[in-house]
Amino acid sequence: MSEDVRRGDGSPNSAPYSFGGEWTPSDFEIQRRADRKKKVRKNAFIAAFSSIFVLGTLMTIIVTSPGWKVLSATFFDWSYGFTILPKILVGFFESNVILTLIASASVAVIGLTLALIRTSRSPALTPFRILATIYVDMFRGIPMLLIILLVGFGIPALQLKGVTNNVFILGIIAVIITYSAYVAEVIRSGILTVHPSQRAAARSLGLSNFQTLRYVVLPQALRRVTPPLLNDLVALIKDTGLVSILGVTDAIRAAQIEASRTFNYTPYVIAACIFLLVTIPLTRYTDRTLRRSIERQNAQGQA
């Protein structure tokens, strides 16, 4: 915005079009800009002062409280934390990260397929539509922990030949099953919010049903649901920790093993920090895409 306001300083590339020729701001405008700057500086000062005051007071209260010493020794023992950091990191990268990568890729494909089946109107797909609906209703309604237990312990109990007993793989499958249902619903809602006239316009141009989906409906739908999908990704990253219940040595399990050995809870805090290191930037990014997508929708003309 401020870039636009400042055009007219005479440099040729500051204005996209230069009708009206040269323009020097009036004295009044110059004064107003100075005032505006002053105001911005004042606001920044107030914000900084108030933050330091409030946060500083809180810190002082916490640190000077009687329990602080023992609390910081059991939860924030950084030198101990540093020695076990590698173990937790290994768990994080070998389990949580790999799980997230494999699961999110599979979920994208399966979720999209389910959404397409559910929104299709082809009579041939009717049985699949019914199945997809049942699937989504079921797996959105069952707590994921239960699915993990059912898949992780239930499938090996069947003792089927050729079916894996690997808890890591079973854990991934459980996560994929659950998240595909979530993501299918998000994508479906995106498809449904594309205005019906867009479809009509595409069909009027002679595009086939599939081409309409491929070039007109899906690109708009996916763009619209990017923020909620990113939210699901953050949730997925956190939920990969749940497979630790099957005995997969992920970051949480690694921390648990350490903590139960030393009765110090710093490993948990370390694990939490590692998750935050990934999830906070992603959440910030999600916020930004959300804001941008709202702006874009507001700007969208009607005609």
Add this chain to the structure above:
Amino acid sequence: MSMPVLEVKEVRKAFGSEVVLEDISITVPEHTATVLIGASGSGKSTLLRCINLLELVDDGIIKLDGQEITSVDTDPDVVRRKLGMVFQSFNLFPHMKVLENIILAPMRVHGMSRDEATEKALELLNRFGLSEKADQYPDRLSGGQQQRVAIIRSLAVAPRLLLLDEVTSALDPVLVNEVLSTVRELKDHGMTMVLATHEMGFARQVADEVCFLEKGRILEWGTPEKMLENPTNPRTKDFLQRVHEAGRL
């Protein structure tokens, strides 16, 4: 006279129990424009959507270039390749630039190469004074410009027949004229058209035939002079009177 481009014979359409079109017959010879007028809800859009096979007729026949398009084994996609249609609003695809909007159908439906399609599109944009908008997204265009691009887009596949559904009704009066002059130019170049409009002055300028619809029936039809100046049907008179009072004549 040669075969008409479009023939609609005794078409009927109902949504549930509500009869929206009843006994509709129109004939549109090549290089002529037929204008549908009538109050809101009289069935103009539905008729255009039936011609475009976006709705299935309940009875009657529609022929394009002498071929029936309402038979069960007509492929709607093949028919739509010969038709252009522009709606009241939401025509352009917001995620594509103007140029991409225009070349989509020529490339994907008509198998044109990107270069060829682009060249044709730029030619059209140039002809209608919109060439500097080629690289913009639709939301950067005024409503009138968006509708003109929508019209250009439907022209890019060289349709036999252009269907325009109140292309100006979502626009404010200042923008209406630029769109209307685009349509007028198409008419002057011999494009065959069926259009629904509330702009009577415009109807008079482009129409070869005006049809007045009420409650799904064509109550009266004829040349614009006859229809707009000396209508015989009292309902037509009544409608024009009301339009006149609304200041659109």
